[in-house]
Amino acid sequence: MSAVSKPLDVAIIGAGFAGIGAAIRLRQKGIGDFAIFERGDRVGGTWRDNTYPGAACDIPSRLYSYSFAPNPDWSRTYSGSAEILGYIDSMVAEFGIAPYLRFGHTVTGLVFDEDAGLWTLSFAGGRRKVRARTVILASGPLSNAGFPDLPGIDSYEGHKIHSARWDHDYDFTGKKVAVVGTGASAVQIIPELVKQAASVKVFQRTPGWVLPRVDRRTHGLTKQLYRQLPVTQSLAREAWFWGHESVALGVVWNTPLTRVVERVALMHLRAQVRDPWLRRQLTPDFRAGCKRLLMSSDYYPALQRENCKLVTWPIAELSPHGIRTAEGIEHRFDCIVFATGFEVSKQGAPIPVTGRDGRSLADEWRGGAYAFKSVTVAGYPNLFLTFGPNSGPGHNSALVYMEAQIEYLTDAIKIVLERGLRTFEPRQDRQDRYNRRIQRRLNATTWNSGCRSWYLTEDGFNATMYPGFGTQFARQLATVDLADFQLR
């Protein structure tokens, strides 16, 4: 093995929200021997990559931020990507994380050496390998842009843009533009594009439930209050949290409240769209919550602009000049925007990970990913995941879930380091029992109610979502119960 340098206590992979958050809490818990390996040249992860026009979070910023890094200065209820990225930058500065960052480090593999109790990280471009006692895999589920599997996609000769890799140099003025996809990114991009482009055609496969989004500018006095009396900010955060938490009753589980959510969305549709056929095209045929709920008050009006058209014909293929749909027409474009989401790692691992006895995480997760409480995996000692399997919320802030994971894994790492453990690994039986329960509980959720979504594998296995309240998720991670683990 060519790695010779002194092993790190912790290697963090990814400098997005999770990686930076973990770094902050490690430092606060007195752990300083760590490094953050980031493939890009700046921090921010998903928010660095998603800079398309209109990019914003659909969870209120007050809640889409860490409780240990409050920000009184959020300018709006739902902040845009630039402001969120600014928040991540400010955390790096405020908590002194910059010295730990190693940019341009694309991790190509992780191998565990059981005798030494160390992970070896390999990097692209012939960089020297690094060893670490523990690894936090904070690469995130939404880090790899996914192009749809459409026939002839490579034959298209016009300009192609993926929402997660926006081309800011491309001028849409006067252009004929297609948007493929009508998910969370698309409903933000389309209202911006119709303002610039000559024409926009929106290719929809399945319509989603769209709820109105009330986005207000934060008053200067409110910011001042939050700054001077931080408890008010915490209270506001709590209020948002419990508001979202209550939505779980209709969104996570299929209950009479699901109908209420659907009714609100349908009223929104009816209020904004007059044409009955367009309304029919925009009405989902699955239960609210089954796919990610969309939040937008601008999307429907944008679709009805003179220069915009919704196309619901199936896409037959892409041709050199545009998109051929099954009604026999070739729709020609100067540019196609793919708002088609990400390659979510619900199967296989984001990078090759070789655990104890040479086992491969990609092989073990081929049928769908699983872990113990979403954070650790049997057979892969001293490895900790953020946003691991079955940790996705459908109704609340991902940051609340992430914060719970970070608390748990930093506590665990502290135990590993303080006790000088060689291996810290969840017990197989506990992990199996945990997952049996999770899958059983998932059966009653809206996500498993019959629609196809990025939450599920092709076979319908749900490896992404947590079937419960955010409070339950946080509670199960509140303390590291050593009885769940094998310590050596």
Added chain:
Amino acid sequence: MSFDFDNMLSKIKSKQWALADIEWDAPGAELIDPALHAKLKPFMADLMWIENVGARGFAAMAKKAPTPTLAEIYRYFHAEEQRHANAELALMRRWGMLDGDEIPEPNVNVKLVIDFLDKYADGMSLSFLGTVIPMLEVALDGALIKFVTDEIADPVAQEVFKKINNDESRHLATDYAVMELLGHASVRKLAIDLVGGWVKPSLMIGLLSYVPLLNKMRDNIVEMGVSEDKLYAAMARFKQVGERTPIANRVPMYRIVKMHSGWVINREHPYHLVADALVKITGAIPDRLLPAQPTWSKELTYEPVA
């Protein structure tokens, strides 16, 4: 052996064609007999509108489909019927039948059916839609397209209708497979579907639109100088195919549709007194009293490229 819907979906996806695949300016348009040319315009317009009506029927089926695969198949069929309508419009343009950007108006019976489908199709059961649509496809599409391919020498039209026919054969194969599927339902379910379907007042409105449409088409065919036997032969096919798949006979709606098609092809049946009267009555409805056309019926285009 049960029908493989997944296989059918892959076949449908692999057999897609576009208007741009056809050379619309190729020679041959002049082969249309001038006497036929004049009569052909209203005929083609009707044909095109019936494809459009079929498209809407499949859109409703997509919402009722019991499996995601079948729903996807119907989404394609919806689009394919629209493609047929677009291609037929493009043929009309090729033959110089359109004035500028003109899209021919649907006749009053088509308008009534469009209005009915727009209002009620999504509320109808799969067994209703799944038996009536094949009947319409066999009767109208089958007979009318057969007429065009027999009578028109234009090689471009022949190429277009060959493609349309290939699509239609997949539609019919699926239609019959679905009827068979419906036939496997329990007697209780079949009874509920039947009664539930017929007690709706909307069905009467549907009948009042559908009945004159069939007879109107028959009249149009006769006016073209074609024997109405062609239409009858096509409708008889509906019966034959049903006989080949006895399980479909369990579907009460299939039997009703079959019985009705028997009346239609029997010129002596008293049914025609009513149906012909309805053609006259509907023909007298002034345009201003007809409902506005829904936006889905305005998607027609002859342009291969948009």
